[in-house]
Amino acid sequence: MGAWQTRAEHQYQDLADKTGFSFEQIKNLYQRFQQLSGNEETISRENLDCMPALANNPIRKQIIGAFFDKRNQHQDEVGSCDQIGFEQFLMVMSHFRPPNLRTTDEEKEAMRKEKLRFLFNMHDSDNDGTITLAEYRKVVEELMSKSGEIGQETAKAIADAAMLEVASINVPNMGPEEFYEGITFEHFEEILKGLEMESRMHIRFLDVDTSTMRCGKSQS
Amino acid sequence: MAELRPARCWRTGFFFCLWLLLFLSVASGSLVVVSGSNETSGGPAGDTPEDPHHQTNSTTHKKAFPVLSFNYQDVRKPFVISLWILLALLMKLGFHIIPNISNVVPESCLLIGVGLLVGGIIKAIGEEAPVLDTKLFFHYLLPPIILDAGYFLPIQAFMENMGTILVFAVVGTLWNVFFIGGMIFAVCQIEGVQLAGVDLLSCLLFGSIVSAVDPVAVLAVFEEIQINELLHILVFGESLLNDAVTVVLYHLFEEFSHAGTVTVLDGVLGIVCFFVVSLGGVLVGAIYGLLGAFTSRFTTHTRVIEPLFVFLYSYMAYLSAEVFHLSGIMSLIACGVIMRPYVEANVSHKSYTTIKYFLKMWSSVSETLIFIFLGVSTVAGPHAWNWTFVISTVILCLVSRVLGVIGLTCIINKFRIVKLTKKDQFIVAYGGLRGAIAFSLGFLLTDNERKNMFLTAIITVIFFTVFVQGMTIRPLVELLAVKKKKESKPSINEEIHTQFLGHLLTGIEDICGHYGHHHWKDKLNRFNKAYLKKWLIAGERSTEPQLISFYNKMEMKQAMMLVESGSAAKLPSVLSSVSMQNIQQRGSGNRRAIPSISKSREQEIRKILRSNLQKTRQRLRSYSRHDLMIDPFEDNVSEVRFRKQRVEMERRMSHYLTVPTNRQESPSVRKVCFEPEHQVFTYDNSESPRDPRARPDPGPLDAISLVSESQGPNQSREPRAKVPKEQEEQDQLKLSRCLSDPGPNQEEDLS
Numbered sequence: 008m009g010a011w012q013t014r015a016e017h018q019y020q021d022l023a024d025k026t027g028f029s030f031e032q033i034k035n036l037y038q039r040f041q042q043l044s045g046n047e048e049t050i051s052r053e054n055l056d057c058m059p060a061l062a063n064n065p066i067r068k069q070i071i072g073a074f075f076d077k078r079n080q081h082q083d084e085v086g087s088c089d090q091i092g093f094e095q096f097l098m099v100m101s102h103f104r105p106p107n108l109r110t111t112d113e114e115k116e117a118m119r120k121e122k123l124r125f126l127f128n129m130h131d132s133d134n135d136g137t138i139t140l141a142e143y144r145k146v147v148e149e150l151m152s153k154s155g156e157i158g159q160e161t162a163k164a165i166a167d168a169a170m171l172e173v174a175s176i177n178v179p180n181m182g183p184e185e186f187y188e189g190i191t192f193e194h195f196e197e198i199l200k201g202l203e204m205e206s207r208m209h210i211r212f213l214d215v216d217t218s219t220m221r222c223g224k225s226q227s
Numbered sequence: 228m229a230e231l232r233p234a235r236c237w238r239t240g241f242f243f244c245l246w247l248l249l250f251l252s253v254a255s256g257s258l259v260v261v262s263g264s265n266e267t268s269g270g271p272a273g274d275t276p277e278d279p280h281h282q283t284n285s286t287t288h289k290k291a292f293p294v295l296s297f298n299y300q301d302v303r304k305p306f307v308i309s310l311w312i313l314l315a316l317l318m319k320l321g322f323h324i325i326p327n328i329s330n331v332v333p334e335s336c337l338l339i340g341v342g343l344l345v346g347g348i349i350k351a352i353g354e355e356a357p358v359l360d361t362k363l364f365f366h367y368l369l370p371p372i373i374l375d376a377g378y379f380l381p382i383q384a385f386m387e388n389m390g391t392i393l394v395f396a397v398v399g400t401l402w403n404v405f406f407i408g409g410m411i412f413a414v415c416q417i418e419g420v421q422l423a424g425v426d427l428l429s430c431l432l433f434g435s436i437v438s439a440v441d442p443v444a445v446l447a448v449f450e451e452i453q454i455n456e457l458l459h460i461l462v463f464g465e466s467l468l469n470d471a472v473t474v475v476l477y478h479l480f481e482e483f484s485h486a487g488t489v490t491v492l493d494g495v496l497g498i499v500c501f502f503v504v505s506l507g508g509v510l511v512g513a514i515y516g517l518l519g520a521f522t523s524r525f526t527t528h529t530r531v532i533e534p535l536f537v538f539l540y541s542y543m544a545y546l547s548a549e550v551f552h553l554s555g556i557m558s559l560i561a562c563g564v565i566m567r568p569y570v571e572a573n574v575s576h577k578s579y580t581t582i583k584y585f586l587k588m589w590s591s592v593s594e595t596l597i598f599i600f601l602g603v604s605t606v607a608g609p610h611a612w613n614w615t616f617v618i619s620t621v622i623l624c625l626v627s628r629v630l631g632v633i634g635l636t637c638i639i640n641k642f643r644i645v646k647l648t649k650k651d652q653f654i655v656a657y658g659g660l661r662g663a664i665a666f667s668l669g670f671l672l673t674d675n676e677r678k679n680m681f682l683t684a685i686i687t688v689i690f691f692t693v694f695v696q697g698m699t700i701r702p703l704v705e706l707l708a709v710k711k712k713k714e715s716k717p718s719i720n721e722e723i724h725t726q727f728l729g730h731l732l733t734g735i736e737d738i739c740g741h742y743g744h745h746h747w748k749d750k751l752n753r754f755n756k757a758y759l760k761k762w763l764i765a766g767e768r769s770t771e772p773q774l775i776s777f778y779n780k781m782e783m784k785q786a787m788m789l790v791e792s793g794s795a796a797k798l799p800s801v802l803s804s805v806s807m808q809n810i811q812q813r814g815s816g817n818r819r820a821i822p823s824i825s826k827s828r829e830q831e832i833r834k835i836l837r838s839n840l841q842k843t844r845q846r847l848r849s850y851s852r853h854d855l856m857i858d859p860f861e862d863n864v865s866e867v868r869f870r871k872q873r874v875e876m877e878r879r880m881s882h883y884l885t886v887p888t889n890r891q892e893s894p895s896v897r898k899v900c901f902e903p904e905h906q907v908f909t910y911d912n913s914e915s916p917r918d919p920r921a922r923p924d925p926g927p928l929d930a931i932s933l934v935s936e937s938q939g940p941n942q943s944r945e946p947r948a949k950v951p952k953e954q955e956e957q958d959q960l961k962l963s964r965c966l967s968d969p970g971p972n973q974e975e976d977l978s
Contacts, residue, residue, distance in 0.1 A: 039740045060737035063753065066727065070734040103735055105644045126724070129731075150726055151774060165778050169719045198720045201713065206645050208728060210736050211743055 022094060026101035032212045036100060040093050049090035050074075065152050069129050074099050078128045085134050105209035119205040120196070126208075127195050137189030140170050173198050314345075315595040333697045335447040335598050339690070342602015349603070356607035359600040364667045365549075368593045372443055373556050374541050375590035376467065377563035378582075384460040387744070391639050391647075392461060395655070396468035399631045400439055404476055406627040407620070408434030414619045421613070425677055428484040433681050435476035436669050437624065437688055441662030442466040442556070444689075447594055448660060448697045455710040458651055462658040470556035470664075471505035477668060478552065508554035512561025515544035519562070520569035520763040527765060533578040534585060537570060569763040572776075576783075597663045604666070605686050611679035620684045621691050624661070632656040650707050657700055660692040661685075722777045 019033050028036070043058075044050045055061070055071045064070065074091060077084040080098050088095075102125045106115055130138045130146050138146075144166040151162050174187045177194040190198075299306075318341045322329050328337065349356040385392070408431035415425045445466045449459055479497045483489050519540035526533045541562045548558035571579060632655050640646045647655075669685045672678050704711075733745040 036739070039738075042740070043738070055738065058737060061734055063749075064730055064734045064737070066730045067734065070731060070738075074738075100735070100739070103732070107646065126727075126731075146727070147723060147774075150723065150730070161775055161778070165719065165723070165774060168778065168781075169723055172718060172720055198718070199724055201718070202721055202724065202728075208732070209644060210732055210739065210741065210745070211644060212739070212741075 022097055025094075026097045027104055028097065028101065028212065033097065035212070036097060037093060040096055049092050050096065051090050066149050069146075069149065072132075073125070073129050076128055078134065079125060100212075103208065103210050104212065106205050115205050119203075122204045122208045123196055123199060124192065126199075126204075127192055135189075137191050138195070139189040140166065143170055143190070311599075312592060312596065315599050316592065318599070319591075319595050331698070333448050333451055333693075333701075335444065335594075336694050336697055338595055338598035339602040339605075339693065342599040342604075343606055344602070345599065346603035346606030350606055356603050357600070358607055359597075359604045359663070359667065359670070361667045361670050364597070364600075364663065365555075366546075368597050369443070369664070370542060370545050370555075370559060371586070371589035371593045372446065372597075373467070373545075373559045374538075374563055375586040376442060376446060376463070377560035378537075378541075378567055378586055380560065380564055381456060381460060382564060384456050385464055386748075388457065388460055388464065391643060392464035392468060394635055394639055395461065395465040395632075397472055399465065399635055400469040400472040401476075402631045402634075403438035403624075403627050404431065404434045406434075406630070407438050407623050408432075410623050410627075411616075411620065414615065417615075426484075428480055428489075429677060432477070432480040432484055432672070433684075435473060435480055436665050436672075436681070437620065437661065437685055438627070439469050439473040439661070439665065440466040440659045441664050442470075443594060443597060443664070444660035444662030444693055444697070445658060447598070448693075448700060449658065452701050452704050453712045454654065454704060455712055457645075458654050458658075458709070459712070461651075461655055465655075467556060467560055468505075471501065471508065471554040473664075473668070474552070474554050475501045475504050481673075504552070504554050505557055507551065508548045508557035509561040511548045511551075511553060512544045512558035512563075513565050515540045515547070515558075516562040516565030517763070519566040520573075523566075523570045523573040524763060524765045526573065530575045530578055533574045534581045537566065537582050538585070540566065569760070572760075572764045601663055601666060601689070605690075608682060608686075609679050610683045610686075612683055613680050616680060617684045617687050621688055624688055624692075628659045629656045632659075650709055653707070654700075654704070654709055657696055657703065660696060661689045662693065663689075665689060719778060719781060722774060726774055 016030075019030055022028070022033055023030060026033075040050065043054050045054070052071055052075060055074065061067050061070070072087070073079060074096070075087045075089065077086050077088060079102070080095055091099075102122055104118075106118055110118070127138070128134075130142055132142060132145075144163055147166040147169070148159065148162040170187075170190070173190050173194055177197055178187060315338070318338065319334070322334060322337050346356050408427070411433065412425070412427050412430040415430065440462070442463065445463055449462065475497065479493075479500070483493065519536055522536050522540070523533060526536070541559055544562040545555045545559045548555040570582075574582070632652050636647050636652050636655075665685050666682075666689060669678075669682050672681065729745065729748070733749045736743045736746050
């Protein structure tokens with residue numbers, strides 16, 4: 008493990024600069040990555056799919072999809088890949104870092120934009136820069152998919168109402184013949200600005216006890 | 228003219244209140260005197276001598292039948308009590324009429340001032356003023372306030388900050404007690420202050436009384452300054468949860484000061500007692516809360532008494548906890564918190580409103596009375612002023628609070644993700660107000676020579692915190708630019724994304740392999756849905772996801788708002804011209820297969836549609852949830868539009884009846900439930916939960932909702948899927964711009 012460690016430290020420094028995690032956190036996440044991938048170099052969708060913990064999550068597919076989405080890698084690429092390495096894994100996770108006491112207001116703004124962009128990418132599946140009504144409907148349907156019986160009609164109604172709300176907030180005076188294409192990123196920011204994403208969209212990273220977690224696959 | 232009126236109000240109000248005060252003090256003076264003994268004391272009421280006269284008179288000769296007689300004694304007690312409450316409320320009214328005072332001085336200060344005045348008047352007359360009786364306080368005045376606070380506690384914020392709140396409540400209070408107690412003891416040891424007789428246990432007892440942050444005072448002050456939710460919940464949560472600590476320490480030290488010695492065993496027992504008191508209180512509250520929720524499941528036919536169940540179960544929870552010397556406050560909070568989601572799902576809208584308003588009303592009255600009595604008791608009570616003791620108490624309270632908050636925040640910030648800034652710490656420290664609980668506990672002390680001194684010191688601390696800190700906290704909040712409470716307009720987008728975010732973060736936590744906050748919240752939600760809701764919520768509301776409840780609530784609110792604002796006069800502030808048509812292009816997108824319906828069904832539908840169409844012609848302008856373009860200032864234009872809409876509607880109506888439309892969008896789908904015989908009702912006038920409250924007369928169009936709360940478990944899915952479409956069709960006809968073009972269909976039998 009000795010040689011591996013020094014090489015890893017170089018890598019860690021690189022990763023720490025890019026993603027903002029600390030060494031401790033990167034080490035813990037690396038352990039988790041190893042677990043998920045079965046000690047391979049990359050994770051595929053099947054690795055994440057087989058997790059029993061995610062089985063009850065209604066938006067499972069979107070979450071897994073977000074890991075393989077190239078837009079979340081901040082490299083201006085689009086599309087999706089089939090396997091991701093540790094660096095990509097970390098990049099996606101870095102969207103969930105919380106702000107700390109020393110974050111300035113501009114940094115908080117940037118953080119919020121980044122997190123909102125992550126959410127936006129999750130909704131905008133065809134990457135045309137807008138969330139159309141169909142896509143939004145799909146989002147609401149997925150949200151309610153685990154809730155069972157209520158189903159399609161109400162999901163549609165809710166999505167329609169939400170879309171209407173976005174349109175009325177952002178473009179209040181539309182004539183009867185105009186058409187609201189879809190939610191652009193600016194509109195998305197506008198409607199969610201009350202939620203203060205930078206303080207809400209985060210998880211705790213440091214005390215990861217990965218020894219108790221099992222992915223559901225047999226450990227080789 | 229407008230300027231004269233407040234002045235006149237002020238003058239008339241003032242004189243009336245003064246007269247009322249006088250009368251009240253006289254009356255209550257006589258009550259106090261009378262209640263202690265028989266009615267032989269020479270009270271100023273002056274009617275007591277009359278009774279023997281009457282008797283002696285009647286024995287000598289027959290007198291005329293008394294047309295009008297004066298018998299004050301029978302009704303004296305309730306009369307005086309009502310008079311007190313009336314006075315309190317009139318004072319409260321007065322403060323809000325007088326324009327500028329309520330901005331500067333918080334209400335609690337004014338009420339204490341009034342209490343002082345009344346107490347002064349009573350004393351001047353020479354009567355004995357009523358004191359804030361401990362039983363009265365703890366059994367009648369405190370529970371409504373706590374129940375109100377607990378029932379409307381923002382659970383989300385409370386749970387998220389639970390760790391911080393617990394640390395402040397438990398560790399903070401312990402620190403305060405020992406610091407104040409110890410330092411006061413040290414002060415007492417100083418030569419020359421005549422305090423040598425005070426031993427350590429008494430000082431600790433005193434410390435335990437005076438160091439607890441008081442929920443009543445905190446509520447009274449913080450309600451007015453409207454700071455952001457985090458700070459509010461931190462200070463308020465602390466004031467609620469430190470009750471357990473206070474109760475335990477108080478009883479502990481009292482026992483010890485009687486026993487005289489403390490052993491290690493006693494210390495250990497004290498710690499065990501703390502856990503028993505707090506957890507036991509929560510358990511008792513939880514049991515009563517579940518009982519209340521279960522009871523509310525069956526109240527469909529007796530809506531009128533629903534609010535009473537809420538109040539009585541909660542009060543029983545409080546009293547039961549007090550029986551076992553558990554923490555009554557925590558029991559009450561637990562009961563309210565647990566009962567609320569299920570009760571709200573079960574009760575009718577009117578009952579919900581009743582519960583809300585009665586709780587607010589009672590807590591308001593209680594709070595007012597508490598502060599007034601505090602003022603009166605201050606004037607009345609025996610005082611023993613000792614400069615050193617009092618001044619050092621006040622200073623030590625402040626110092627220990629500040630030190631405690633700063634020290635604890637350093638520790639807490641290591642574990643919090645959203646750290647507490649210096650501004651937050653300042654507000655938390657400054658908001659540690661003492662109040663009537665400290666006073667009542669002080670009153671419970673056994674009489675010894677130091678009790679009066681303690682009481683004086685407690686009162687001084689209370690006055691200092693309420694007056695000085697209460698009055699200055701508002702300008703300080705402005706000065707420091709602390710974040711205020713944000714205006715929360717319910718937004719369906721925010722709700723969707725809050726839920727989305729919850730699931731997302733839970734998923735990410737699972738991928739990270741981390742059992743975090745979201746994981747447990749998710750588990751709790753699933754447990755709730757799987758087990759509790761089935762038992763505690765009536766009908767199929769139990770399976771309704773939260774998003775849908777929210778959505779229905781919002782729709783209902785909008786409907787009610789429009790009903791209340793009348794048809795054309797004032798409309799909601801959103802003057803947006805966006806409607807459904809702008810969102811969906813005509814003729815685009817999915818075409819869904821429409822399941823076929825039978826001929827008889829179709830006839831029924833046509834009949835209903837026609838009749839409804841006639842009804843809605845008059846109501847067309849009043850409401851359209853998706854047609855937000857009604858501009859109240861352009862009446863003539865909208866008149867033209869109205870006619871156009873009608874024409875359009877008729878055209879489409881006939882079009883519909885011959886060619887079925889394509890089901891593209893459903894602007895509003897109400898919760899539609901049908902009995903198995905597929906009866907379609909237009910108005911459901913019975914009280915059922917979550918009905919849109921709009922009545923037919925000026926009702927919004929959406930009120931044509933086919934709602935009947937079906938209790939039968941055997942709801943087949945198909946009819947429900949079908950009939951919402953019919954419902955949509957109706958809605959589509961009425962919401963003029965929400966129609967889609969008729970398109971090709973699969974229903975060949977509909978023509």
